[in-house]
Amino acid sequence: MAKTIAQEFTKGLWNEIPPFRLVLGLCPTLAVTKSVEGGIGMGIATTFVLLFSNALISILRNIIPPKVRIACYIIVIATFVTVVELLMQAYTYAIFRQLGIFIPLIVVNCILLGRAEAFASKNKLLPSIADGLGMGIGFTLSLASLGAIREIFGYGTFYGMHVFGPSFEPFTFMVEAPGAFVCLGLMLCLMNLAGGK
Amino acid sequence: MVEAVLFLFALGSGCGLILSFASKIFYVYEDPRVEKIEGLLAGANCGGCGFAGCSAAAKAIVNEEAPPNACILIGPENVSEIGGIMGAEIGIAEPLKSYNTCDGGNRATDRFYYLGLNSCRALASMYQGKRDCRVGCLGLGDCVKACGFDAIHLGPDGYPVVDKEKCVGCGACEKVCPKPILEVRSISQRLLHLNAEDDALAPCSQTCPAEIDIPRYIAHIRNGEYADAVNTIRERNPLLLACGRVCPHPCETKCRRGLADDPVSINQLKRFAADWEMNSNKRLPIPCAPDTGKRVAVIGGGPAGLSCAYFLRRAGHRVDIFEAMPKLGGMLRYGIPEYRLPKKVLDWEIDGILKLGVESHTNVRLGVDFDFKSLIAAGFDAVFFSVGAWNDYKLGVPGEDLNGCFTGIDFLAKIGNETPVKIGKRVAVVGGGNTAIDCCRTLVRKGVEKVYLVYRRTRKEMPANEVEIVAAEHEGIEFVFLAAPNKVVGNEDKQVVGLEYLRMELGEPDASGRRRPVPVAGSETILDVDMIITAIGQSSDMSFRGKGDRLDDVRVTRWNTFDVDPATCKTNVPYIFAAGDAATGPALVVDAIGGGRKAARSMDLFLKGKPVEAQPKQLLNKHIAESIFKSVEGVTKKKRAEMPELPVAERIHTFEEVDLVISEDNAQNEANRCLSCCRLCYNMDVQISG
Amino acid sequence: MGDLLVLMISCILINNILLAQYLGNCPFLGTSKKMETAVGMAMAVIFVLVMAGVITWVLNVYCLKKLGIEYLQTISFILVIAGLVQFVEMFLKKSIPALYAGLGIFLPLITTNCAVMGVCLINIKEEYSFIEALVSSFAYAAGFGLALILFTGIRERVLLARVPKPLQDTSIGLVTAGLISLAFYAFKGMV
């Protein structure tokens, strides 16, 4: 029954990879994946918050009174989101600008509260860290792959580099909102096919 | 720095204080399980479950509208914990389960060859369905697709089969099914559902006053699933041992098999199943709904009272039965002789009902030992009257009060109660009903030399059951037809010495459709008897009325029965309900049982604060016209199982049970004769095994 | 007045919060399976968003800006919104049960709805005046409701359709949402 720490880590990479398996945290998934860079930036920011909030909540899990636990989780998460916000402003300003209000909105990403409640609040520190890291990396990978697809077709570039050469007519649909929905929908479909859900 | 710390200090404490006080001030009672389960949900309020937030989801789980694993965020531990909260109190929550009411499948005929969308809903909305039957399953499996728990699959015959283990009662199948075939119901909803025009009902089930799902229990017997058969019967009739013995089985008159050869011996199969349970020496568990905290008083512990008490108890109400006689059972005990329904069988059956938690108070008569006001004062929320019809009609001839004159019910009750009765040597029983026959057959067993049955019409018009008449003939009872008692002849000791009657002849049919007997002038004849029992009909004893309480407001018909709405059994006083003979006049046991259930449904509505209304499209023992056939095709003739009985010579000297239970083999054969009818379809050619 | 109308139209249709701003998608997919739920959710969002928009605007201008601690926006907004929603929920449950039945049960779903938080942040970022913030909050919420109800209507129909297995449920839902979003794209030329 007891899973090893490695298992806690790897489940986030495939079995429960957000947002495909756990259809949560869609807003940032759709909004920031116009490019690989944005996707990775968002992914890392989320991973950071996930990791630290999971760790802190796991430490505090016996102190927090159950009735106000959600409020406490929100405070913890919001704090780390602000930390990320400040750090990104200071050191990776370009990405911060690209992500815009979606950085503060990490706070309402269901994945964070979900992991806090479902995992960190009842597990020890190490598994919680592994869980947070795994989920975060899974989320990052998802965002990056979605970003890659949208960037390649939408702009004809990958991580800013031209893929098809200058004659490529960008398929702008992909980087706009409708493209985001359709692209994610089709990727989910592919995941279902691959995973034999 | 300081501002930031102070600001968040203020914000944090402010939020905390306001919310904690608000939670006290705006406190609203909720099922404690909601809070417990909400504590186990993710609290992310993401909506992934399809409910409006975690508290809504928790409520849905508690109300059994959502499965314990509704939340997509929480891990298996929480799910099992939620399952634990729900499951640990399984006696409290009534699980909803999906039931398939149509097993027509491939034997239901198609009206046309359908090539359209592979969806029941599409087909139903465009063509109302391809099946001939209005309610028949279309078999395209929308329900299978809708089920999120893999609990429904299409069976080999192309109709849905529900896996009760996996079913969580989410209702998805019921929603997508365009016809009233899949029903998600809790036990009490199922128990209290009355036959409706839209139901998939066989003619026999439509006819049965207790609305038993006859084809289903016969199918269970056929498959050797006797416990399931018992449970199926018990969903509608808690007195299956008694009914299996005494029911005149009106269902068999409408049996479709009867159009081909003989009707299926439905009642013997019922008795077989019922006896199987009793003889297995263990009672099948009967689940009851969680306690509702409502209390009901049942006045009269006869079949109607027992049935009503049983259904109300299973719906979660607390029931007390008040019985004037020393033991429960009413007419079953005191009107039906031992040789037809042994007392120990009845005791076993009534015991089963009391074991559900029904309280009984015997030897207490309303209006004598307690009054209505004290009943209401004791905190009963509703009262059910099933006082029966215990007052025998008088003949209205001179000499009726002489020694040696008895009335039917009074006589039977005395025998049933083992009160000593001075029995004559030659007896005349007046009347042509079952009571009269019961009296005759009882007298034979009491060693009477000669028993006459005096009836003013002919054998054809006798209201008694045919089997009973035949049995009476076998037992040597002499029938005196077309004879109307004129006078009881007595001697100087006021002792009966004869019965004078007038010969009659049949005239024009009267209101009841029977030809009216007309006396032949000057045909007075004296029958040489020393004891006379009159059993010409009964009415209810309403002497508990007129004591200046609310009962006086209850309307009574001119036949001295409660004036009730036949669809709901409610009287004009909201909390008073009535059924059985006290509402219908003397009728069959199975009518009383059906009435008790109908009343239980209305009372359940009343106790739950819902309007007491007739169920929409209620069938009320009418027949669905399209289901009554003139002939059936594709049926190989096969003889009906005969009922074993004690030989006449043996039985007339004892009160041993006359009718015996059929053997398992015979039961199997008989069950195989059943065509498994539904509204329109039936099994064309039944494979006869053995 | 004209400006406010333009703002309103642009918030409802052009910059529709769900379909163009990518906000509030979790409840969008979650509550769009049944029409009753969708309508309740839409009403609740309008209700909460207007309240939250106003309160966070006041909080920002009179507390955060005054104290020079705008970097605490995220944490203070989420706390205030969460507290407010919970308070309103408790209040409705006790005092106006009829309203609670229709709308209150959707309130908790909104706490973590990024649409609410997002609109509050947009109000601040765009430096709207009080009236503008009020109008934009309402208009964004109305846009959310509009998109949600339209989407639910389609989704109820899609239930009937034969969708290939891997595309079922969320997957086809997202593709549908994409097509609605494409339709809303046409509003871009309006202002």
Added chain:
Amino acid sequence: MREIIKMVVVLTILSTASGGLLAALRNSTQERIDLQVLQFVKGPAIKKILEGAANDPITDRFAIADGETQRSFFVGKFNGKANVVAFEDFGTGFGGNVGLMVAVDVDTDKVVGIAATTHNETPGFGASIETDKGFTGQFVGMPITSAPKVTKDGGKINALTGSTVTSRAACAAISKAGEAYQRLKPEIQKQLKTFSG
């Protein structure tokens, strides 16, 4: 009651600690963030319009109070003399505010160059304000106070293809900049002197 106290105390402590942590982090990153904001938001635009300046306009800057707000001015040294200032103003475009950096020669009061800083315009249309030299070039050399207008509104400026709204926003931003310039000119000249020499 004890439960309530515990709840309130935990919440309070948590949020207070969070406040402290964030304030500390903010203090230590503030300077870097300000610099980053200038470099990334204003930097490219300033560099573009003050091309060939002898100094680094981002470090050579001053601020003047304009009513309630602080306006930053970036100094460009040409021919050894600090005679050009660049500053920002806004107009309302299609997707919100369009920020425009305007450089003015203090001696002649004429526009030296303009460049977009922040905007959220439609890619391929309004967004070409960033790259369309034909459009921005029209403003060069015109007096800052001339309040330009697009041809549709009876002015002389040819709008960006298909993006009248964005072009109007640019004109509005320049007009507002002109007003601010007039208001603050004495102060600007005073400040500039400190950079000369």
